[in-house]
Amino acid sequence: MDSVDPQSLSAGGARLWGGRFAGGPAEALARLSVSVQFDWRLAPYDLAASRAHARVLARAGLFTNDELGRTLAALDDLEAACAAGLFRPTVEDEDVHTALERGLLERLGALGGKLRAGRSRNDQVATDLRLYLRDRARGIAARLVELADALVEQAERHLDTPAPGMTHLQHAQPVTFGHQLLAHVHPLLRDLDRLRDWDARAAVCPLGSGALAGSSLPLDPVRVARELGFASAAPNSIDAVSDRDFVAEFLFAAAMTGVHLSRLGEEVVLWTSQEFGWVELDDSFATGSSIMPQKKNADIAELARGKSGRLIGALVTVLTMLKGLPLAYDRDMQEDKEPAFDAVDTLDVVLPALAGMISTMTVRVDRLAAAAPVGYTLATEVADWLVRRGVPFREAHDATGQLVALCASRDCRLSEVSDDDLRAISPHLEPEVREVLSVRSALAARTTPGSTGPKAVADQWGDVADKLTDWRDWAALPVVPR
Structure with missing residues (x-):
């Protein structure tokens, strides 16, 4: 309804x-x-x-x-x-x-x-809204899992696909594209954690608190709470009808989710641009232009960015409404519901659209592999190679920087510098350094947990997939018993 x-x-x-x-x-x-x-x-x-x-x-x-x-x-x-x-x-x-x-x-x-x-609209609405949000939180969790699943499935296809990793939107070091995709899953897992943590705090039943003072009738708030699927009855009747922390906290979780969806959307916009060309969207999850026939726009990704503003605004609305209210109930609290409802509705439409877009997109492996070494992304491999030979990192960093400057002046790759030029920069730069100057060797060297090497990414993928199985079970749990 x-x-x-x-x-x-x-x-x-x-x-x-x-x-x-x-x-x-x-x-x-x-x-x-x-x-x-x-x-x-x-x-x-x-x-x-x-x-x-x-x-x-x-x-x-x-x-x-x-x-x-x-x-x-x-x-x-x-x-x-x-x-x-x-x-x-x-x-x-x-x-x-x-x-x-x-x-x-x-x-x-x-x-x-x-x-x-024995009841008032004050404790009724506080109870109803908790029940509604706890119920819909599980629906949102299910949709978050669907989006995470789409990212995980794409990541599985690209556990060892090389790609340029970026900082400051500049090429930094090679990564695997699977690692990049999984980097968007972990924020979603934190969003799921926040929802479950929120649900535990929201599982307090206000019914029985009346308008603010409880009731003189022989009611049983503890039993009512249990019947409605709450963990406990409210310990203070004034706080029970005044509390909207659960709304504000839900909206924070929604806003944080919106921020994560916006960041994913921004990356998809970049990936699908002519300048990047890393990803091709399926026709069913892209739009065209009313005047330019050639256009294929990532509207879902852009709307995910835009709608994050609604979610952040909903949180600000409720916090502003609450900040000056005296206890107990005030009619200002009528303004808690529309932002909460809008946040639920927004996530309900954005999450499935993003999941469909991610699951159907085509990754252009050739473009990613070609871009991975561009911008001297293997420079850190040189510095690390020197460190493994006992050179202090400060000195190794400086020598590598000089090597990059030389290559930039000659418009050549790091591996194309002569042996004499290497020795001129640093006596420690021996011809064997070229052994680390490939994307594949750079990726293979990343073996520590959480790093971008194919084996480490495969381990991460398995861990994430297991966590999502647990989340599917939680999202399916009913909130309100019959």
């Missing part, structure tokens, strides 16, 4: 707070106050919480067994009607809670109003 177009709302509805007021709200207030057009997506979670609340009221002796059975049946019927689009919020339903209570009243009459006992 996603957001609702305000124009689609029908007439009807009943406010939850009108008893003290002689008249209805002004139209300007109603227009500002209404949130059902976006918080309607919380309906399944509100209904799940209502089932748990009905059971706790029955255990407290406030519902008979018959009333409990009828209420649970009505909640099930209402959920089915919502899912089928047969029950929708109205223009007078202020929020999702109001709309669903109206649905219960339509089905149960006065009995539908008994469920409100």
Whole structure:
């Protein structure tokens, strides 16, 4: 159940707070106050919480067994009607809670109003939003795994494909392209770690806290928390309804993910350019130009860059909203949901598109291999060769720099310098240095864990693949028990 177009709302509805007021709200207030057009997506979670609340009221002796059975049946019927689009919020339903209570009243009459006992919209919305975000976090995790899988599959094909590694966007040292691709997987694994860490902190149930002071009714918040899949009940009722750390932290995780997707997108834009030409995108994951027939644009990668701004902005919005609020609940907190929903929706569309783009792209191995030694990327091999012969690195660095300068002045390769020129630069530069002046030897020399040598990259690939298997299992776990 996603957001609702305000124009689609029908007439009807009943406010939850009108008893003290002689008249209805002004139209300007109603227009500002209404949130059902976006918080309607919380309906399944509100209904799940209502089932748990009905059971706790029955255990407290406030519902008979018959009333409990009828209420649970009505909640099930209402959920089915919502899912089928047969029950929708109205223009007078202020929020999702109001709309669903109206649905219960339509089905149960006065009995539908008994469920409100012992809870407030303050603890309801805090519970619903936690349930929603915990549920959707697993969906995002599943999509992160899909993107990581696409990168891992491409990396497997290129465990020993040479490529130019860069710093400052300048050619630096040869790497394997598989190593470069896996370098984008590790940030995604950290994003997954953040989601799981966040989920552990978000697994605290506010239901039972009421408006801010708890309830005088004999409720059982611990049992409700357990029924709803939370690890614990909130230890402080004021904090329970005031806390939106879980929203801000979720948005930080989303923003950090957005940054990682943006960096991947930027590299794909470079790789597919005429200047690089390392990668060819599949036609199904690229676009053209309305005026230039020859164009093939990496729009998915560019949109990944652009949409990172929305994710960062959502985090800033919520932090700014929270920073000056007194305890407990304040209506400012209505502004927590749209940024959170937008972040979920943004990742839901960006991640599958990126995964499809990566999985279908063609890597141009010939272009990568040709570019790997360009820019004197083997210079470090010379310096390391000298170090292995006892030359202090400071001296080795200086001698290698002179060698590069000589080659640059003559527009030749490091290996093309004569023996006499080598000795003129440094008596330590012997002809045997040419043994290390190939991309393949440079890559083969990188054998330490985490380095770019083919064997080290293959080991890294296996480790990453194992971790992704564990993440698939976590992402598949249900959050909200029936």
